[in-house]
Amino acid sequence: MITAQGVSKNLQNLRNQTPLVHNITNYVVMNNTANALLSVGASPVMAHAPEEMEAMAGIASSLVINIGTLSKEWIEGMMTAGKTAHKRGIPLILDPVGAGATGFRTQTCHQIIKECKPDVIRGNASEIMALISSDVKTKGVDSTESSENAIELAKTLAKETGAVVSISGPVDYITDGASIFTIKNDIPLMPKVTGMGCTASALTGAVAAVCTDSLEAAATAMAIMAVAGEMTLPLAKGPGTFQAHFLDALYSMGDKEILQYLKL
Numbered sequence: 544m545i546t547a548q549g550v551s552k553n554l555q556n557l558r559n560q561t562p563l564v565h566n567i568t569n570y571v572v573m574n575n576t577a578n579a580l581l582s583v584g585a586s587p588v589m590a591h592a593p594e595e596m597e598a599m600a601g602i603a604s605s606l607v608i609n610i611g612t613l614s615k616e617w618i619e620g621m622m623t624a625g626k627t628a629h630k631r632g633i634p635l636i637l638d639p640v641g642a643g644a645t646g647f648r649t650q651t652c653h654q655i656i657k658e659c660k661p662d663v664i665r666g667n668a669s670e671i672m673a674l675i676s677s678d679v680k681t682k683g684v685d686s687t688e689s690s691e692n693a694i695e696l697a698k699t700l701a702k703e704t705g706a707v708v709s710i711s712g713p714v715d716y717i718t719d720g721a722s723i724f725t726i727k728n729d730i731p732l733m734p735k736v737t738g739m740g741c742t743a744s745a746l747t748g749a750v751a752a753v754c755t756d757s758l759e760a761a762a763t764a765m766a767i768m769a770v771a772g773e774m775t776l777p778l779a780k781g782p783g784t785f786q787a788h789f790l791d792a793l794y795s796m797g798d799k800e801i802l803q804y805l806k807l
């Protein structure tokens with residue numbers, strides 16, 4: 544079970560421990576994601592050079608691999624960091640950005656899953672579905688499916704890989720193949736800001752660093768996103784001001800807001 548109290552406790556642990564989160568992420572969101580991690584209370588580093596992947600993943604408390612602006616040169620670094628994380632037993636999060644848009648992305652995700660064994664896979668509905676079904680296409684990085692439609696394939700993906708699967712959308716579903724958690728905060732401005740899903744994956748890495756249960760960690764991160772989104776909505780005039788207020792919400796969120804806004 545995920546509860547508002549559990550989310551509060553995990554957030555407090557995160558702020559107390561300020562875990563180092565190693566992100567191999569895309570050029571679009573590097574800045575936003577680092578700021579979101581700082582705002583919530585984690586310590587971010589963005590690094591992708593193959594030469595330093597063993598060392599950086601070697602000191603981090605968790606690793607987030609995001610394939611958003613993938614190239615052949617980056618894959619080597621991802622594999623080295625991913626294997627280091629797995630060997631050290633630190634949480635590994637995979638964001639399969641654009642899986643189902645191109646075979647290159649889908650195949651790279653399969654390689655990472657096979658060789659690095661992520662603890663959590665967090666993506667939008669069609670990205671998650673494309674990792675199981677070659678019939679599903681993604682519109683660049685945007686989902687072509689509703690999160691409801693992805694539930695069954697997400698459970699299959701979780702059972703086949705041993706990873707918790709976290710599907711984002713107007714309703715989020717987080718499953719380990721047996722249990723499923725639901726977060727029902729629909730915030731229409733969130734998909735109008737690029738990289739909110741990438742932020743969700745980064746926060747999943749931050750929470751997983753302080754919470755050993757991957758299902759609880761993944762659900763907590765989506766809950767923090769949802770509460771921050773609700774706090775931001777009345778303050779934002781549009782996508783531009785949404786971004787700034789969203790960081791403030793991550794920074795100022797307390798037990799009261801979690802209790803008031805979280806819709807499970």
Ligand SMILES: Nc1ncnc2c1ncn2[C@@H]1O[C@H](COP(=O)(O)OP(=O)(O)OP(=O)(O)O)[C@@H](O)[C@H]1O
Pocket residue numbers: 640666667668684685686711712713714715728729730731733734736737738739740741742743765768769772
């Ligand atoms: N109506 C909505 N549609 C999509 N996401 C929403 C909506 N309301 C809230 N969200 C939240 O927005 C965040 C981003 O979800 P989304 O599914 O857009 O990710 P994504 O497609 O991977 O995004 P990106 O690729 O831009 O990083 C999640 O935390 C999700 O819960």
Ligand SMILES: Cc1ncsc1CCO
Pocket residue numbers: 569571572611612640684737738740741
């Ligand atoms: C727009 C975009 N393109 C590649 S990564 C990215 C950020 C959102 O996923």
Ligand SMILES: [Mg+2]
Pocket residue numbers: 638640641666667684740741
């Ligand atoms: Mg995404």
